[in-house]
Amino acid sequence: MMADRARRRLLAQLARLGAAGAALLAAPLTACAADSATAGASAARRPPAGAPPSARCPWPLYQQFVARFVQADGRVLDPSTREQQSTSEGQSYGMVFALIANDRLTFDRLWRWSVANLGGGNLTDKLPAWQWGRRNDGSWGVIDANPASDADLWFAYALAEAARVWKVPAYGEAAHALLGLVAKQEVTTLPDFGTMLLPGPQGFVDGKPDGPRTYRLNASYLPVPVLRRLASFDRNGPWGALATQTPKFIEAVAKQGIVPDWSGYRAGGDLVGFVTDPVKGDVSSYDAIRVYLWAGMTPSADSASRTLMRALLPNAQRMEGRAAPPEKMHADTGALEGNGPPGFSAALLPFLKAAGLPNLAPALAAQRTRAEAMVDAPPGPAAPAYYDTVLGLFGLAHLEGRYSFSPSGQLEMEWDQSAKREGACRGKTT
Template identity: 45%
Template sequence: MRRLPMSLLRVLWVATAMFASGSALAASCAWPDWDHFRQNTVSADGRVIDASTPEQVTVSEGQAYALFFALVANDRATFDRLLNWTQNNLAQGDLTQHLPAWHWGRREAKPGDTTPSWGVLDSNPASDADIWIAYTLLEAGRLWHERSYTALGTVLARSIVAKETAMLPGLGRTVLPGPVGFHPQDDAWRLNPSYVPLQVMHHLASALPEQPEWKAMLDSSAKLVTGTAPHGYSPDWVIYRSGKGFGPDEATKAESAYNAIRVYLWAGMLAADAPGRAAALDAFRPLADFVAAHGFPPERVDTQTGTPGSNAGNAGFSVAVAPYLAALGRSDLAQAQVQRSRSLATQSPLGYYSQVLVLFGLGYLDGLYRFDADGAVVPAWTSTCPAPR
């Protein structure tokens, strides 16, 4: 029997290994923004660090977003480091038993301490992070053909249902921002529209038919997103009252700011044929009108009057609204916001939050990923990489 040359055997072995990891044809696509973020914001052991804070904090949201970006980049090594750090430091070593704490960092020194200690600063989980982690694990299992990710995502999704949702009269099963602190009165719940990206909720509902609560939560999430912006601006926080529906959150003065900017981002990235897309886009047209008139998104808005404050949103705000403007067919406005974001980034370094908004917004606009009508993520590395910009 004739033997194959060693050079050909090596080629076949590499091809087989790439296929097994789900990365046949394209090992990865060039993504300089992710490379910069990974090198400058993610520690060697997989912690996303917000260097702008004295405590050098890590939040579960940052870990969740970075996991998603690592999947989009086909960067499984970083994905595993992020997942391991999250599990070991935020979930007491076991994500199947514990939802991740939302806040970790340098603890305040106690009398007699000679060195700072590090650990959980607030153990309450945050459902926005938990939902993104569960979604990304399920998608990583599908795209990388790894059952352990699928199993962990499924268990985590079940924990979210059990610990971070409630039956709200007149609204149904609804995502709460966390297990503790969001039911201030017997007839009132505090909710956050930016915590429930509709494409993510849609995919969890379809991917987990054995957990029918996700279908119910998709319905309540759509109402939360589109029913809380009376003047075209999403609030950071909202109060839902039994028998009265949605109303302003007095604690935050019904303000639209650093939470709500994500609502427009999520809406802009819905697939063209996604259910509910038209309603989501229509809900925020006054924001697009403001950007067209002023050249920037406002940093803060009174959602009860629709009155913007005097300050312009930062670079992250501009790139976050760009996909929404593009979805409305205003590619001119979208491109202008991308250019504004890049210009501001050259003037001063972007903070952690602006960086993740840039990764979401520019990664989407540059074609590195998209969502299909079912909410599944479609990374470019699964087909053809886009040309570098």
């Protein structure tokens, strides 16, 4: 009955659109169009039945991301930075979004640019540099060659999943090469704690091997679903151990549900254990917002989910009655500062939903409305910034059902599922 009413509304809307509507009326009504009848005139812009699933199910925020931040050569640009930088993080995230969008052309462009510019033409014997852009002397190239381990994992994940869903073995080979380097250069063992991921090969361990040492760690570098998938893809690697350690790490550093951007771990001497980061302190902001995003996207069937949500739940409850997430929180004191950008709202959507508390339904609705404003923002100064768009792509698309993670970490994507079952587009399409 509901489908019939939606169909009638859509037909009436298309009829009012004149010639454009008539063209669509002559074509079979797709499930994608029927489910989006309330989108009004935007339905007239849909391709006809028979188009590829990615074309039938448009993703406006992804289209904005590609148009505004992806150059023709495959460079993901953050124009808000002085260096006009591109990062390994941005390139790897872009590849994940392209996979979710079933956009292999963009996926390939991003990967080729990354190999050529972050890897000097080869990423089988080295990890990608994390930062590329305009140097102080005005030239363009690598600014900081030290890799970033979160991007390295996301690169490998995107390649492994692309190899699986697009059936391209070369992607899988590239993923295995990267993971071998990550395991060798960026994975360590914390005394009295166990396996852990360093943020990069250099600069995150202070002290001597035979004396007291302080490790600097970043909880947002460890999305459990990614680690689950890598554990099955590379069975001899440390990824399963890291997936087990991640909720323990987050539980240890979260205070009042607040996870700091950076954490310290001290080993040797009189003190062994987690401490406030000696460089960044206890602040929780632009890095740590992703901890809540990854936790919210971790399937409830994953054994890590319960520990993560228990440790972070106070921060979900903190959102009750707030117009926006705090821009900064302090793990040691619980102090809050300012309002975060709309990307923060998007990042919290899967987390607030996963919390499953009835009293948080208004907070979920309010943050969704705030995040969705990014989709409709006109070009210009009001358009969402690069990082807001990235967080929006992850958080909104997950809430809309464009993708999810299986308990094994595989991507379950709307285009792939709808192609198998002739399903509907579930996302916001206006």
